[in-house]
Amino acid sequence: MEILEMSEAECLRKLGQTKFGRLACARDNQPYVVPVYFAFDGRHIYGFTTLGQKVEWMRLNPQVCLEIDERSSDDTWLSVVVFGRYEELPDEPRFGTARTIAHQLLQQRSAIWWEPATSSKRNKSLALTPIVYRIHIRQITGYRTSPNEE
């Protein structure tokens, strides 16, 4: 099994074809990783979430990592890793355009609420308030097995 580094263009294309990944944040050097739905417009990664540990941590430390992967067998897989910066898009005029892009993209991709936080018994109303965010990509790398079967 040969493993190849993917080009940046290939990584970005794969990001655009994917809607589900794992998002990691960190507080005091303790990482925390959760599954997320997202959408990518060729520039930013957009997502919805609700208030909870992940958002609290990302507000304190916006450095995040998004990972996507595909496995059709143990010998055929790819993985793309994004290092980026979390930015919340509150319901304010200056974020209007960005929020519209986020909503349109996420609707197109049939994104659904996939948030353990929504089940929180505590602060239920707060937990159900949607939070729109985007991730600014700082670095993207990927590996895949060869041959490329796409």
Add this chain to the structure above:
Amino acid sequence: MEILEMSEAECLRKLGQTKFGRLACARDNQPYVVPVYFAFDGRHIYGFTTLGQKVEWMRLNPQVCLEIDERSSDDTWLSVVVFGRYEELPDEPRFGTARTIAHQLLQQRSAIWWEPATSSKRNKSLALTPIVYRIHIRQITGYRTSPNEE
């Protein structure tokens, strides 16, 4: 869709039934998440890896997070998150028992090499030296949709 918190026993059972997850580490509060194969003996999580960014970071900061999830549909899923501590198990007599457990478990589970690091052109011999590790579980939590279809 109702979302339920899983009991610790249920989380641990699911961990024992799973062999693939995403492991996050962090350096200078920058998280990094990669897919990994692992095995669980009811107490520790065991894995193989090779020298690369992940190991370098975990040696500097052993705080890690392992996430596993299952989705049979958008409405039926579960996710378990482990906060833990990385410990390397070098080929030394004092780690002999732990390494034997790791090897046996990982063989049983048909674990394979799934390591972008092995393709590294730099330090190829170093990158191919297997590193055995285990994760000490500090906290485990999980959520799943209801009803439980297991």
